[in-house]
Structures are given as C-alpha cells and as structure tokens.
Amino acid sequence: MSTLKLGIPKGSLQNATINLFEKSGWKINVNDRSYxxxxxxETIACSICRAQEMSRYVESGTIDAGLTGKDWIEENESDVVVVDDLVYSKVSANPARWVLAVPADSDIRRLEDLEGKKIATELVNFTRRFFEQHGINVKVSFSWGATEAKVVSGLADAIVEVTETGSTIRAHGLKIIHELMQTNTRFIANREAYADPWKRAKIEQIILLLKGALRAERLVGLKMNLPLDKKETVIALLPSLNAPTIAGLHNTDWVSVETVVDTRAVRDLIPRLLQAGAQGIIEYNLNKVI
Known part of the structure; x- marks a missing residue:
C-alpha cells in the first residue's frame, strides 16, 4: 500500500493546522513525546517539524509534502513544488507580514537611514538579500526569539519581525517603517513525490478538502420560513453561492428558504429579513464548502 509522508508544522501553526485537518475529515492525534x-x-504518515525547516525536509524527500510559510521557502531557497496557497493562521485569515521596526523615538524613518546599522531577525538570508537588492549596507544577525528585546537592550538598531496585527511590536515601544514581505501558509511537495500519480492524487484530495474547510469558515447557512407573498422581497435580500433553495411547507401558503451567506453579513442581514417577513430564522455552521 502506498503512503504519503506528510509534514505538520510545529509551533504557532500546529493547532490551527490540526483543527483545519479535523474539519476536512482527518483526525490527527499529537503525543507530546512523539514527533x-x-x-x-492508513495511507498517510504524519511527522511534526518546525515550519522553518519544513521546506528543507520536503526538498530532500524526507517528507513527501507539508505545510509551511512562503517566508521559510524563500529563506531556505528550497527547490520544492508550491502546490497551493492556504490562507490561514494562528490569529486571523489575513497574511502575516515581515516588517522592519525601530524604536518609536528613533531617527530612522527610511530604509536608507539604516546604512551601516545592525538588524536582528530570524529571517537572516531573506533580509540580507533584501538590503543587498536595495544597495544598503547593513549587518544582519540571527535572533531566535524575543527579537523585539534586541532593540530595547541596544543589541540592534532595528529588527525584521513577523506580525499579523502589529500589536506586539507597538506594545514593545517600536514602530513599523517598512513592510518587506507578506506571507501565508503554502502546501508544498517534493518534486519526485509530486510526479508520482498516486501521491499527486492524494495531495490533490487533501488540498480540495482543506480549501473546502477554509471556505466554510467564512460562510454560514441560513434557513427561514416566510409567507409565499413575501418570497420575492426576502429573496432580493439574500446573497448566495448560486440561488437560495425554496421548498413549500405542507398544507400552507408558506415556504422554507435556505441559503449560504458570508459570516460578516449575518448581523446586518437577520434584522432586515425579519422586517421583510421571515420567521424562525436558523443560523448554522458549515464544515466544508466545495
């Protein structure tokens, strides 16, 4: 029996990844004493490894496929197949950003002001290439954790750090002066593994269901009853993927209407539906939308 060796990112993305797989139909049980x-x-063998190292393991063939960030693929300059983008994170559905930050009271306001300065970051190779491309001479040093403290303690003039909201950077008394890169989660595969018909089909099955689960996170189902003479008025208010489903209620001149809408629209939509004559409105979560 063929087996796909699948890498699950350890660290901040681990729980979000496992939750996404569960919604997609795969239950992953992590034991703290095992990787x-x-x-x-039974056709998948999972491994846990750091997102920073995932693309190296996939490139070497130690793992057939895995999930990691665009940032670490570029940092490692790994030769892998980027099969698909999967926009999810530990905080929000927005891509994370690698930004350049300096103390709030610093005179450094532009990239050019960093000429000859020290920069601390975990994204060393990418940062060096970035400043070389801009013709700015800087000293880039590796920082493993607590990067913001390097500026506060005077060990660096600036940092390049990843953020989703910027709140942690601001909380440390820093200001963002430039965005270097946006990054999101990517499903990557070893080139030889992706050329194998069975493994490629398995990877495509996984991605299909993962993306269906991600799509479902942004949508909810709505179901309601309404008098037949209110049907056109209510339907005009309803967004849907295609068109709402309408069914007659037994022995009445009422109908049942069911549709799928964006979660952000529900709080404003429900009061309008009630005013238009809808009753018994039910909102429910979705696992997957394919």
Whole structure:
C-alpha cells in the first residue's frame, strides 16, 4: 500500500493546522513525546517539524509534502513544488507580514537611514538579500526569539519581525517603517513525490478538502420560513453561492428558504429579513464548502 509522508508544522501553526485537518475529515492525534502523530488515514504518515525547516525536509524527500510559510521557502531557497496557497493562521485569515521596526523615538524613518546599522531577525538570508537588492549596507544577525528585546537592550538598531496585527511590536515601544514581505501558509511537495500519480492524487484530495474547510469558515447557512407573498422581497435580500433553495411547507401558503451567506453579513442581514417577513430564522455552521 502506498503512503504519503506528510509534514505538520510545529509551533504557532500546529493547532490551527490540526483543527483545519479535523474539519476536512482527518483526525490527527499529537503525543507530546512523539514527533509522529497518529492520523485516521492508513495511507498517510504524519511527522511534526518546525515550519522553518519544513521546506528543507520536503526538498530532500524526507517528507513527501507539508505545510509551511512562503517566508521559510524563500529563506531556505528550497527547490520544492508550491502546490497551493492556504490562507490561514494562528490569529486571523489575513497574511502575516515581515516588517522592519525601530524604536518609536528613533531617527530612522527610511530604509536608507539604516546604512551601516545592525538588524536582528530570524529571517537572516531573506533580509540580507533584501538590503543587498536595495544597495544598503547593513549587518544582519540571527535572533531566535524575543527579537523585539534586541532593540530595547541596544543589541540592534532595528529588527525584521513577523506580525499579523502589529500589536506586539507597538506594545514593545517600536514602530513599523517598512513592510518587506507578506506571507501565508503554502502546501508544498517534493518534486519526485509530486510526479508520482498516486501521491499527486492524494495531495490533490487533501488540498480540495482543506480549501473546502477554509471556505466554510467564512460562510454560514441560513434557513427561514416566510409567507409565499413575501418570497420575492426576502429573496432580493439574500446573497448566495448560486440561488437560495425554496421548498413549500405542507398544507400552507408558506415556504422554507435556505441559503449560504458570508459570516460578516449575518448581523446586518437577520434584522432586515425579519422586517421583510421571515420567521424562525436558523443560523448554522458549515464544515466544508466545495
């Protein structure tokens, strides 16, 4: 029996990844004492490894496929197949950003002001290439954790750090002066593994269901009853993927209407539906939308 060796990112993305797989139909059980979690699919063998190293393992063939950030693929300059973008994170559905930050009271306001300065970051190779491309001479040093403290303690003039909201950077008394890169999660594959018909089909199955689960996170189902003479008025208010489903209620001149809408629209939509004559409105979550 063929097996796909799948890498799950350790660290901040681990829980979000496992939750996404569960919504997609794969239950991954992580044991803190093992880097090889169980999964309810005998054709998949899971491994846990740091997102920073994932693309290296995939490139070497140690892992057939895995999830990591665009940032670490570029940092490692890995030769892998980027199969798909999967926009999810530990905080929000927005891409994370690698930004250049300096103390709030610093005289450094532009990239050019960093000429000859020290920069601390975990994204060393990418940062060096970035400043070389801009013709600015800087000293880039590796920082593993607590990067913001390097500026506060005077060990660096600036940092290049990843953020989703910028709140942690501001909380440390820093200001963002430039964005270097946006990054999101990517599903990558080893080139030889992706050329294998069975493994490629398995990867495509996983991605299909992962993307269906991600799409479902932004949508909810709505179901309601309404008098037949209110049907056109209510339907005019309803967004949907295609068109709402309408069914007659037994022995009445009422109908049941069901549709799928964006979660952000629901709070404003429900009061309008009630005013238009809808009753018994039910909102429910979705697991997957394919």
């Amino acid at each position: 090889f979690p169980d999964i309810n699919d």
